[in-house]
Structures are given as structure tokens and as C-alpha cells.
Amino acid sequence: MPRNRSNPHAQNPRRASNRKRLSQNFLIDPGVARMIAHSSRVGPDDLVVEIGPGDGMLTRQLLGRARRVLAFEKDGRFADRLRRRNAGDDRLRCVHADFRDARLPDEPFAVVANIPYGLTTECVRWCLETRHLTSATLVTQLEFARKHTGDFGRWTKLTVAHWPAWEFTLGRRIGKRNFRPVPSVDSAVLHVRRRQRPLLPHRALGEYRRLVELGFTGVGGSLHASLRRSVGPRRADRACEAAGVARDLPVGLVPPQSWLRLFESLTRS
Structure with missing residues (x-):
């Protein structure tokens, strides 16, 4: 989940500890956020769902590209901060809710998110089962992204099972120094796109x-x-x-x- 270079948890060790427990690492480089948004291929006609916007580093880039951004933030303080910073911008709606329990749009949308490592598999499965999803651009651990795109020469059951309807591709690698707190491993962008023509009926x-x-x-x-x-x-x-x-x-x-x-x-x- 993204944030800017100032540390909103600097005076609150308890909240910082909770973020660490949930494997939540904040993106701090605007250039990387711009790269992620660009690689998602979202444009001015698209609705984007962002999971866990945090302090809004990635959100700002998405607002510059998409028609509208619907953000689900489980942390109430981050949700309030994002609303205040974007007050008056009707392109953004920030909902204080867990994305797994939230009511989703009844129209096509793309997901773009820097998701907590601990929820990666659950988030990918959620995307694959979501009715109106067109694509998902997800920042994950590098190893996870490589495993699910066959980059190791091996294929996971999750990828193989959904291959006829979805395309899995490996995007750019992101060094761990681009996050705070600094995780133990590098990350990468995982692209999951619904095929316009499924490979099977x-x-x-x-x-x-x-x-x-x-x-x-x-x-x-x-x-x-x-x-x-x-x-x-x-x-x-x-x-x-x-x-x-x-x-x-x-x-x-x-x-x-x-x-x-x-x-x-x-x-x-």
C-alpha cells in the first residue's frame, strides 16, 4: 500500500507494528508509481478499483489517467486522509472497507494495487472470481509474480486452471528500497488480463x-x-x-x- 516520503507512523509504533504484521509495505517513489499506472493500460474511459491506497502514492497517478477511481481502504485513518487530500475531486471515491467485503461496481473495471504480501494469493483469487473485472495490475513479491507467470520454467495450479480465460504476464521488477518499511525481498508487477476470446468455450x-x-x-x-x-x-x-x-x-x-x-x-x- 502506497504512501509518500513522510512517515505517517513515525509517532505511532503500534500502528506501524500492525502494518508490518500485515506485510504492508508503502511505495515511496513517484516514478515507480507512475510506471505501475502506465503499465496497467487504464485510460480516460476506465473505472479503476484500488485495493489499499494507503497514503495515495499510486492513487495520484491513477487519477491522472482513469475516468474514476474507487478505493477500498481498511485503515480508517488512511481513508480519512485520502478523502481530505482529494476533497472536491469527484473522480475519487474512497470507501473505508475491506475489499473482500465491499460492494463492487456493476460495470467493467480494472484493479490496480500495491497489495499486502500476506494477502497476495487471496487477492489474485478474488480478482479471478470477480464478474466485471477486465484486468488486474498487482505489485507482489518478485518470487510470487515469477512463479505464476512460468518465469521459473514451472507453472502453478492457479495459473494453469485459469489460463483459458486469463492471461498472466510478468511486468517490471521493483527494488525493495522503493518501499517503507523496506521488505526483505524485491517486488514485481503481475498482470492478469481477461482474454477477449477465451481459449475454451x-x-x-x-x-x-x-x-x-x-x-x-x-x-x-x-x-x-x-x-x-x-x-x-x-x-x-x-x-x-x-x-x-x-x-x-x-x-x-x-x-x-x-x-x-x-x-x-x-x-x-
Whole structure:
């Protein structure tokens, strides 16, 4: 969650301790905030939801680009401060609420946020399940962003399961010195964008995700071994061959494109 170079917690160790406990690191570099807003691709026709604006470092950049910003801030003091600083600007609405409990817009919107590390996975899942979301630009731990975009050569179940409908890409790296308090690791921008044309029909997504769930059970040490127990040896052999998946390949090394070919092969058979 962002803030400016002055430390609003300098005289309040208890509140600073709470922020640290919640893994909340404030962005202090306006240039980095500008880069994040630019990379989100939001424009003058867009509604943006910001999760945890804090002291408004990123909010200021979003207000310069978007049609309107709806900010959800759980900390009442930061919510009041943001309202006072932007009094009279009807482009910003700051709601004192946890984003998970808040009422969301009934129209397309993008999420742009520097989220607490401790809520990263929950926030990404929330974005993927939100009906009107078009894209999410999220500042996360570097390792998290790399894991969920295949940058390590491995793929997570979360990414693979949602790949037909969502695109996951790795954005810019952000050094830890750009935050206060300084975290132990660097961060990065994670982009999650809804595909204009899903790679599978909507009616097939549930069955596809059940296949992914099955494959990630870890039974047998490989995707092929897990499939054999469910669909039988011959079907598993044919499907893996058609998808180009080696029989001994660990499930985490199977790229999303191969999962789609595997699903298509099993569906045809």
C-alpha cells in the first residue's frame, strides 16, 4: 500500500507494528508509481478499483489517467486522509472497507494495487472470481509474480486452471528500497488480463479445471501417472502423446498450452 516520503507512523509504533504484521509495505517513489499506472493500460474511459491506497502514492497517478477511481481502504485513518487530500475531486471515491467485503461496481473495471504480501494469493483469487473485472495490475513479491507467470520454467495450479480465460504476464521488477518499511525481498508487477476470446468455450471451463485438479494431485510423481489412475493407461498414453507431454514429466513443468492440447485430446476420445 502506497504512501509518500513522510512517515505517517513515525509517532505511532503500534500502528506501524500492525502494518508490518500485515506485510504492508508503502511505495515511496513517484516514478515507480507512475510506471505501475502506465503499465496497467487504464485510460480516460476506465473505472479503476484500488485495493489499499494507503497514503495515495499510486492513487495520484491513477487519477491522472482513469475516468474514476474507487478505493477500498481498511485503515480508517488512511481513508480519512485520502478523502481530505482529494476533497472536491469527484473522480475519487474512497470507501473505508475491506475489499473482500465491499460492494463492487456493476460495470467493467480494472484493479490496480500495491497489495499486502500476506494477502497476495487471496487477492489474485478474488480478482479471478470477480464478474466485471477486465484486468488486474498487482505489485507482489518478485518470487510470487515469477512463479505464476512460468518465469521459473514451472507453472502453478492457479495459473494453469485459469489460463483459458486469463492471461498472466510478468511486468517490471521493483527494488525493495522503493518501499517503507523496506521488505526483505524485491517486488514485481503481475498482470492478469481477461482474454477477449477465451481459449475454451465457457461450458468447458469447469471440466478443464477438474482435469487440472486431477493432474496436480501428485499421485505417481507425474501428470501421466495421475491420468493413468483416472482415465486408464491407454487413454492417458494417447492424450499425453498428442499433447507432447513426456510420461515422466512432473506436473509443474507442463506448460498451459500442453494442458489445453491434453484436454482437447481427452475430450475427443
